[in-house]
Amino acid sequence: MPRKFAGLVPYQGYEDMLVEKKDGVVVATLNMPEKLNALTPGIRIGLKRILEEVNDDDDARVLVITGAGRGFSSGADMGGGEAAQAQERSRQELMESRFGWIGRFRTVRKPIIAAVNGVVAGGGLSLALACDVRVASDQARFVTAFLRRAILPDQCATWFLPRVVGPSRALLMFWLSDDVQAEEALRTGLVDMVVPHDQLMEKTLELAKRLAAGPAVTIELTKQAVYHGLTATLETQAEYEVGLLGMIDKTEDVREGRAAFRERRQPNFKGR
Numbered sequence: 001m002p003r004k005f006a007g008l009v010p011y012q013g014y015e016d017m018l019v020e021k022k023d024g025v026v027v028a029t030l031n032m033p034e035k036l037n038a039l040t041p042g043i044r045i046g047l048k049r050i051l052e053e054v055n056d057d058d059d060a061r062v063l064v065i066t067g068a069g070r071g072f073s074s075g076a077d078m079g080g081g082e083a084a085q086a087q088e089r090s091r092q093e094l095m096e097s098r099f100g101w102i103g104r105f106r107t108v109r110k111p112i113i114a115a116v117n118g119v120v121a122g123g124g125l126s127l128a129l130a131c132d133v134r135v136a137s138d139q140a141r142f143v144t145a146f147l148r149r150a151i152l153p154d155q156c157a158t159w160f161l162p163r164v165v166g167p168s169r170a171l172l173m174f175w176l177s178d179d180v181q182a183e184e185a186l187r188t189g190l191v192d193m194v195v196p197h198d199q200l201m202e203k204t205l206e207l208a209k210r211l212a213a214g215p216a217v218t219i220e221l222t223k224q225a226v227y228h229g230l231t232a233t234l235e236t237q238a239e240y241e242v243g244l245l246g247m248i249d250k251t252e253d254v255r256e257g258r259a260a261f262r263e264r265r266q267p268n269f270k271g272r
């Protein structure tokens with residue numbers, strides 16, 4: 001158990017979130033549908049916690065994040081009064097910038113899938129983009145929203161979005177703040193799959209279970225290599241891959257993969 005959350009039962013006792021683990025897949029559901037799953041202090045702390053718990057749990061192979069109700073996440077909690085006070089307490093509790101936790105998605109070893117069930121806006125878009133893969137309902141829609149209120153895009157949106165759709169398209173999305181429907185999101189690479197709304201979790205879990213059944217160490221190091229390569233030179237990346245290959249070559253799964261190839265059968269990976 002991570003030290004920060006010591007004393008808590010893993011995957012239990014979350015505020016504004018529902019968490020379930022089954023067959024190596026952890027599903028975290030943002031559960032503030034009356035606010036379109038705005039990033040309340042409870043959700044922000046819960047996301048930090050779930051990232052650490054999944055990362056430290058050898059039996060957890062994949063994390064899926066989705067939203068309850070008709071929205072994935074509407075971004076920052078704009079409520080006043082008690083909500084504002086709660087946010088201030090949360091900032092002190094988090095001991096970092098208000099949305100600094102979002103960068104941790106890239107350091108978690110396990111694959112993270114966003115199951116985008118509806119509207120996603122502002123910081124909610126940053127949350128979806130922070131995930132490794134995005135599966136969207138055909139009813140999903142995406143809006144940057146920031147400039148509708150003359151707010152500078154933040155919550156790492158200016159880092160994630162240009163890397164996903166390219167800088168010019170990202171600028172237009174920020175400047176115009178137009179709604180992007182699911183099919184357009186697929187065409188531009190904003191999402192990786194679009195499925196019928198009533199099949200969203202079924203299709204997402206099919207993907208998650210395929211990943212969970214794969215060679216876990218190789219999957220994790222592949223994620224690490226891809227993100228490392230985004231800022232490395234070609235020569236540096238080549239050396240980096242050699243180092244990772246040395247680690248993978250010691251796993252049981254790579255031996256099983258080679259044996260399965262020779263014997264012309266499906267491999268039975270153990271994640272070791």
